[in-house]
Amino acid sequence: MKSSVHSFGSWNLLTLSLALLFALPFFSLIVTAGSGGENVWGHLLSTVMPGYLKNTFWLMLGVGSGTLLIGVSTGWLISMTEFPGRRMMEWALLLPLAFPGYIIAMVYVELLEFSGPVQEQLRLWFGWQNYMDYWFPPIASLGGAITMLSLVLFPYVYLLARTAFLQQSATLMEASRMLDKSAVNSFFMIALPLARPAIVVGVSLAMMETLADFGTMQLFAVQTFTTGIYNTWFGAYNAPGAAQLSLSLLTFISFFIFLERYSRKQQRFNTQSSIKNVHTRYHLSRVRAVLALLFCIFPVLFGFALPAGLLIQWATESWRGVMLDRFFSDAGNSILLAGVTALLGVFIGLLMAFGSRLSKRRRVHWAARLVSLGYTFPGPVVALGVLLPFAWFDRTMDAWMQETFGITTGYLLSGTLFILVFAYLVRFLALAYGTAESGLERITSNMEDVSRSLGKNTWQTLKQVHLPLLRGSVLAAGMLVFVDVMKELPATLMLQPFNFSTLATRAYGYATEELLKEASLWCLTIVVVGLFPVIFLNRQLRQTAPQN
Amino acid sequence: MIECRNLTKSYGELEAVSDFNLHLEEHEFLSILGPSGCGKSTLLRLIAGLEVPSKGLVLLEEVNGKNVSGPGPDRAFVFQDFALFPHLSIEKNIAYGVNGSRSEKQKRVEELLKLVSLQHLASKMPHQISGGEQQRIAVARALAPRPRLILMDEPFSNLDYKLRLQLRREIRVILKHEGVATILVTHDQVEAITFSERVLLMHKGKLVQAGTPEEIYQQPQTLWASSFVGEANHLSAEWEETSLKSPFGFLDVPAEIGKETRILMVRPEDFILVSAPDGEANGIVKTVEFSGAAQTVGVELKSGEKIQVSGSPHLLWNLEDPVKITAERYLCFNSFGDRLDGFIAK
Incomplete structure (x- = not known):
């Protein structure tokens, strides 16, 4: 659109590149799936x-x-x-x-x-x-x-x-x-x-x-x-x-x-x-x-009271026997990962929602929508999609460094927390983006125009108009991402660094060793954290209930 | 055909309908007129059987004078928002309440679509047709099970002004043709007057007055009724020895009425307005609203009371003109706001 006030500027570029970055796992899966040759596919079809x-x-x-x-x-x-x-x-x-x-x-x-x-x-x-x-x-x-x-x-x-x-x-x-x-x-x-x-x-x-x-x-x-x-x-x-x-x-x-x-x-x-x-x-x-x-x-x-009651009982019975330092280190890891992902997610989600709103180009809208599909990707799919391109990058980098400088860099990114956070973002960015987007929808474009006509630029408008109005949605988005990361299991299992575990992966580890009672403290903590979005939902529920 | 006896519905402290009596003849068109919140919709829902009365009875004569409980196929309801089922086509909406074989249903649907002249919309969905069409379909659906009484709750208020006039006429013709009795609930006096033969005026859950529209306008039973139907001026009055003292002079009123009278009600068109020299004048022109066919003049009386007078559009008044006001017709009300019977006009 020629008449558009906004040229294809930095905002569009930013939104598009962020969208592409988080769609990377999807493309890497397509490329990898095609690389195995026909026999792999035939084998899968006939066996599993x-x-x-x-x-x-x-x-x-x-x-x-x-x-x-x-x-x-x-x-x-x-x-x-x-x-x-x-x-x-x-x-x-x-x-x-x-x-x-x-x-x-x-x-x-x-x-x-x-x-x-x-x-x-x-x-x-x-x-x-x-x-x-x-x-x-x-x-x-x-x-x-x-x-x-x-x-x-x-x-x-x-x-x-x-x-x-x-x-x-x-x-x-x-x-x-x-x-x-x-x-x-x-x-x-x-x-x-x-x-x-x-x-x-x-x-x-x-x-x-x-x-x-x-x-x-x-x-x-x-x-x-x-x-x-x-x-x-x-x-x-x-x-x-x-x-x-x-x-x-x-x-x-x-x-x-x-x-x-x-x-x-x-x-x-x-x-x-x-x-x-x-x-x-x-x-x-x-x-x-x-x-x-x-x-x-x-x-x-059967869906809550009984299992929660049993977890409380087992946790009180077993907590003296478990390694509490292990529990606290796992909880610390979980909170760190969830906190970092929530902060980054909210920030990136806001940027993209705002960029997509500013843009009149369909390409940008589609790119932004692509990101929201990540939420529907199961954990192992995301983990695989993230793992493959980074492993390729590490190998290529290592080979190049050896060739040129004769030093080996080994695995630079694979097996680091960076990859894990990236995978979480791929999976949960949609939550932050969606919440920010629906929050933005409630701010009319007239408000933006007023702010612009009073001589504010895009950044100032974002800071002085949108953010204060969005505070509620932003907090909700951060909370939702935080809790989902705390609960996430398969991607964490596949991507966590060596000798590192979170509440979820440790609980699962105990479970596979049939040490379920030992896992109860870990499980209980995850369930308690999981109650926050339920309380949030309940508040929304009240708003949809007509008074009579 | 239907009778309400001492019908009462209370919600906690509040009596939405209190001690209401009503009798409706076969084929009769009745309007229940009142301001919003007066209980008229509740009354209609009680008759429909959608609400259970706290006290009293709704009697259908043909059911051996038995009390009706719950809705029945003899009564149909037309809702303010039409309440067409959004997931069913127009034909299916109409067929919904028809009992019988597929071909019987089909026949009845065609009959009704023809009656409301909307045959071409049979397969459309409700959201695809206009408000006026939805209204007519809602009436057709209500008529489908061949009820004897149609209950309508503000059925025209969701339509714009012009469409409202046209549909009111059309639907009246359709209902007359079908030979059903009708109770219409409305807050619009023009609607009540043009739609029905008899109007019940309702206020705070109670029946204020029943009668033809003219009767209610000419002889309102209470001060409230006088100002709800039409424009009314209320002026204080006092009995002095042998006559009634009013802001526009002494009035010759029988003593038994005059002694009780506290307030006079005068319609704007019942005043006579003449210009007068300062000494004879009893008021001063304060506002003039010219609206083509008539002119409304606001006069401040010497007593300090302000009145509205309808004047001929040919005589132009200026602000601050001294005038002399007399009343051609007036009604006397006691301190409770009830009209004192036996004396209507001068």
Whole structure:
């Protein structure tokens, strides 16, 4: 656009180069996947692929229906009915989000495995001697993985379904009632179809998390693409193979990204502004009210209260025995990494959001949007995509230095914290960028024009107008990145320097050695940190709840 | 066909509808007129069965005088925001409330689309059609199950002025054609007057006055009614020995009424305004608003009270002109604001 006030200046260049930098892993995967030759691909297809596909299919189906059933039914009960304890359950249903899949999996393994307290008690009661005498559902299985992930991922569906039900015009349900339809009929013919786009968004998010999950699958020995990428890399150092698996996984994920975006667009028609938005809640009879409350307590109990309680118990039992200095050094590492990534993420996210807003060029918008895809990339994919180009750089540098100066530089960047932070940024920059962008959207371009007309330049405007207005979103963005880095497992496992560990990787290390009780202090800390975004979400929840 | 007996709905302390009685004939068009927050929508929702009354009954005559509980196919509701189901096409919206086979539904939908002259929109989605079209579809959907009573809650207030006039006329014709009885809730007196044969005036949950629009305008029961429907001047008055003393002279009023009278209500067009020399004048012109067909003159009386007078557009007044005011017609109200019966005009 010639008429544009802003020439293709430093801002566009900055935004574009940042976007390209953080899209680097994606391109490196494509290049690497193509370098292995046909036989690698054929080998994958004939060996591991069928198993991955089968497990992935059942996982999708299982976690999809699990989150759908729990999420929609609790969302409906909370938004449309009145029962004692409803207000408490409204936020309690978000608590399971604080548990990363691998931690809840660890707790349930410890609780339900052969030597765990539950089976021990059963043997005591019934006089069983060994595992031949009875059947107990194996926790480390596909079914177990589905249950674990459903328990911690259903809040996505709950949250979106609840908001969708609340935002539906109350007169629509009344119109249905006036046309002589029962409450059940109205639910299935009006409320549910109207909430469908939102529910699909929620399920898509849960599906993407499931596809990206590494810890649960690895602990339960369920072979999926994510564990496959990790094992192909660490087991066989087969980079092209791992890259090809990564791309296959990304194909699956892109389907859900598409579904999610499409459904968000659909939602627009179904949430029209209305005069009367406050619903008259269904008043439940005493028996039904108790049933509704129990129904809501159930997922909170098994998705949060029980595992959290067990972790607290185990932590108090075992903390004297664990190496506390090890705990503090791990916690220090986690906080350092999370803090540095959060600061950098917020800074870069703001720069890019601001640059993208200033720019009228589509190229820049697309580049910025590319970065937001990083969030949908599973940890092992990001780790691999970051690892490969840096290893190449180190090797090339080393060779060149040897040739020219006769000195060896070895691995300059590989195995350093720099790479780890870079990988975190690739994965979580989208959180900071997205939050900054939606915060910026609330600042009208007129405010920018006023500031400019009063003689301020771009930097001064950013500092004096945008930043003060953005403070809330910036803090939220920093917090979200911080917490996600604290919880991150697979990329950290793949990229952490030698003799270095974080809370997450140490906990996972203990778990693989079946020292689950020792890991409880580490796990508990991660869960407590994970509660912060839940509190934040809860505050937003209050804002979407109409007063009645 | 429908009767409300001592209908009361309270929310905690607040009585939104109190002790309301109403009787509606078959095919009758009734308006409930009142300011926002007067309880008229709640009353309509009670009749619809969308709200449960705290006290009293809603009786449908044909159901052996039984109390109705909950909505029924005999009553239909047209909402202020139309409440078309956004995920269903126009045909499916109309067919939603029709019971019967597929072909019966199809037939009824076609019938109704023809009635509202919107056959060409059958397969469109609600967000693809205009506000006026949505309004007509909402009426068609309400008529679909063949109700005997249509309840409408401010159905025209979401439309712009011109469209409102046109649709009000069209929908009245459609409803008359279908032979249904109608209760319209509105805060717009012109709408109430043009749409229905009978108007119920409602204030603070209570029925203030029932009657034809002319009756309410000519003989308002309370001071509040006099100023809600039309313009009104309220002036203080006092009984002195044998006649009623008003700011515009002594009035000849029967003693039993005059002794109770505290306030006089005079419509702007019922004043007579003549110019007078300073000695005879009882007021001074303070404002003049010229609006083509009429002229509104603001006069400050010697008593200090200010009144609005409608004057002929041919006589032009100047500010500070001394004038003499008399009233051709006036109504007497007691200290509670109720009209004193038996005396209407001079």
